[in-house]
Amino acid sequence: MKNSIILLSSLFFTFTTMQAQNDRPQPKPGPSPTVNVGKPQKFTLPNGLKVMVVENHKLPRVSFNLSIDNAPFAEGAKKGVDDLTGALIGKGTKTISKEAFNEEVDFMGANINFSSNGGYASGLSKYAGRVLELLGQGALDPNFTQEELDKEKAILIEGIKSGEKSVQNVASRVENVLAFGKKHPSGEFLTEQSINNVTLNDVVQHYNTYFVPENAYLVVIGDVKFEEVKSKVENVFQTWTKASAPNLSYNNPKNVQYTQINFVDMPNAVQSNVSFVNTVSLKMTDKDFFAAILANQIFGGDFNSYLNMNLREKHGWTYGARSSIRGNKYVTKFTASAQVRNAVTDSSVVELLKELKRIRTEKVTDKVLKDVKAAYIGNFVMQIEKPETVARYALQTETQKLPADFYENYIKSINAVTVDEVMAAAKKYFMADNARIVVVGKGSEVVPALEKTKIPMFFFDKYGNQVEKPVTKKADAKVTVQTIVDNYINAIGGIKAVSEVKTVATLAKGSVQGQVLELSMKSSTKGALAVDMNLPAMGMNIMKQRINDKTAYVEQQGQKKVIEGEDYKLIKSQAHPFFELYFIDNPSVTFTGIEKINDVDAYVIKTTKSRLFYDMKTGLKIASENEQKQGEQTMKVMRYFGDYKEVKGVKYPFKINIEAGMPLEFVVSDVKVNEGVTDADFQ
Known part of the structure; x- marks a missing residue:
């Protein structure tokens, strides 16, 4: 009762306070905040290094930002040499080992x-001199070794392989290839071959x-004194040999003659990536720079934008839709993108174009523009307190040839933008x-729904090469669920060997964000399943699943969900080492046709909540697709099976890839047949 009285009193106080505030005149907004970026003191070394120092004694810290503003360049057949060079710098010096270097930094x-x-580099100002020395030694005296190069190559190649099944990664690559061209610095992309072409001498x-x-520019910000820093910088960087990098030039890419859909077929895609892209030439010194930035914010630059309110909030088709544009002294691009369900890909394209027409032809309201300005300015003011922001602004002022008072007048410039200027900028830069509307999906x-939009459509592969429209193969009339299952059973060892299997225990290892994952799966022909996913380094079980004759449940992060009713019957029917044996004469299991999975033609069998893919040539199961609920959203989880090996007369996959938000690859270390499994494992 006491709590109720307190609650009612609080509500009454809140109401009367709000009423009183509404009854009296509202205060007028105060003046815009004054921005003081901090004018750097400058000097230039004889070798050409330009140094800017901003003293800030609020905290006993200092940061050093060394940046080389070379013109963009293409790497050609050895694309990756720049990434590898950057990865090797800092791996120790010719006088300090990598371990000793890192230990001193940590100390x-x-x-x-x-x-x-x-x-x-950043650290406490009392260590400023030594931090600067280590930055200089690491940058000017790197120790390039074959051993480190081989390690970094392996990391890059592994990243390429894991990204090949990512719709978003493929979309980003194709978008750049089509917008800029493969020979342009912004259109090049890494390949395993180009990385392997790079030698230590390269x-x-x-x-x-x-x-x-x-x-090169060195920006120093923090609790330092100019004369002291000047002396230390001269001492550390005076040995840097004077030289200039090649100043290469490239033809500016041209936009297409008419808006079109560029489609990339990824048969394994569980959702589509839709990107709208055109190249732009927008410099920070252009008169309409601020109008273009605000037009982008209104269209798709923040949560309350036209695009996000439509695709996410109104229709619930995506977790987020965004657009971006930025000022640069080189040609860049305007993009708008979203990841949407396959079923609404065409509708998303239509709505995106609808919102684009709106920002280009309808004046934004004064209130919307005012709110966007306020939010943008608020973020600008918060960012200006960070040393890295001050360093970036100082650097941009030099490299972009901005007026000395550009950032002091930034808020004033934003507030001066009119609704007419916003629409004019949208017309100019949002073409x-x-x-190109780049769509990567299944x-x-x-495709059939996209064709109904009547927007011209062209087809490309995952590397931006134009190809013919993908054609769905038709299966022979003799192909049925039974023939597919028979071929699968024969491919893994035959019905005699399979019928002798009573239990299977599988142990696999993978990794996520550098952490080792262990996956344990046990199944029985009695219709039981036990799955555990563990983080051994932390002694943590992150997922536990059990299915037996009485119950089924999934436990994650301490939350247990019991599976009942029809869902239990469904999951129970698949709790078998070879559940395909129960497909025959099951009306809910159907053969739906042929699809490509990772460039392999596969027969597709559909069950109530899953689809299974069997290689047409080998008969082996190569993938599965399952629907899972996450809140109000239904997501699809893809599993890929490969590297089949024989154990006691039956072949099992020794490589399992899972795609559910992020790619996970598990390598099977052990498969035990008819041993290592008890009834207690399924409880």
Whole structure:
């Protein structure tokens, strides 16, 4: 009762306070906040390195940002040499081992990292001198070794392989290839071959050619004194040999003559990636720069944008839809994108174009523009407090040739933008009549509906090469569920060997974000299943599933969900090492046709909530697709099976890839048949 009284009193107080506020005049908004970025003190070394120092004594910290502003360049057949060079810088120096270097950085509580175009270091100001020395030594005296090169190559190649099944990764690659061209610096992409083409000598030559001081800038921000820093910088960087990088030029890419859909077929895609893209030339010094930035914010730049409110909030087709544009002294691009369900891919394209027409032809309201300005300015003011932001602004002022007071007048420039200027910028930079709508998705489910939009459509492979429209193969009339199952059973060992299997125990290992995952699966022909996924380093079980004659449940993060009714019957029917044996004469199991899975033609069998794919040539099961509920959303989980090996006369997959938000690859270390399984395992 006491709590109720307190609650009612609070509500009454809140109501009367709000009423009183409504009854009296509202205060007028105060003046826009004053922005003081901090004017850097500058000097230039004889080798060309330009140094900017911003003293800030609020905290006993300092940061050093070394950036080399070279013109973009293409790497050709050795695409990856720049990435590999950046990865190897900082792996120790010719006088300090990698281990000793990292230990000293850790001891000071500092942070130092490098890239192919510079480096960054931060730490307590009392260690400023030594942090600067280590930054300089790491950048100017790198120790390139074959051992480290081989490690970094393996990491890059593994990243390429894991990304090949990602719709988003493929979409990003194709989008750049089509927008810029394969020979343009912004259109090139990594391949396993191009990475393997890179030698240690290539890395050394690349470093000597491009890691030079002519276009280099060092921005120092923090609790330091200019004269002291100047002396230390001169001492550390005076040995950097004066040189300039090649200043290559490329033809500016042209947009298409008319808006079109560029479709990439990924038969394994459980959703489509829709991207609207056109190239733009927008410099930060352009008169309409701020109008273009605000037009983008209104169209798709933040949560309340036209695009997100339509595709996410109104229709629930995506978790988020965004657009982006930025100022650059080189040609860049305007993009708008969303990941949507296959069934609404065509509708998403139509709605995207609808919102694009709206921002280009209808004036935004004064209130919307005012709100967008306020949110944008609020974010700008918060960011200005960060040293890395100050460093970026100081660097952009130099490299983009901005007026000295550009950022001091930033808020004023934003507030000066009118509704007419927003619409004019949208018309200029969001090219509704000369853009590509890049769609990456499952052709058999998406293409027929996209064709009904009457938008011209062309087809490309995963590397941006134009191809013919994907054609769905027709199966022979003799193909049935039974023939597919028979071929599968024969492929893995035959019905005699399969019938002798009573239990199967599988142990596999994978990794996620650097953490080792262990996957244990046990199944019985009695219709029982036990699955455990563990993080052994943390002693944590992250997923547990049990199915037996009485019950079924899934336990994740301490939450247990019991599976009952029809769902229990369904999952119970699949709790068998070879549940395909029960497909025959089951009316809910049907053969639906032929589809490609990772460029392999496969027969497709559909069950109540899953689809199974069997290689037409080998008969082996190569993939499965299952529907799973996550809140109000239904998502599809793909599993891929490969590297079949024989155990006691039956073949089992020793490689299992799972795609459910993020790719997981498990390598099977052990398969035990008719041993290591008891009834207690399924409880």
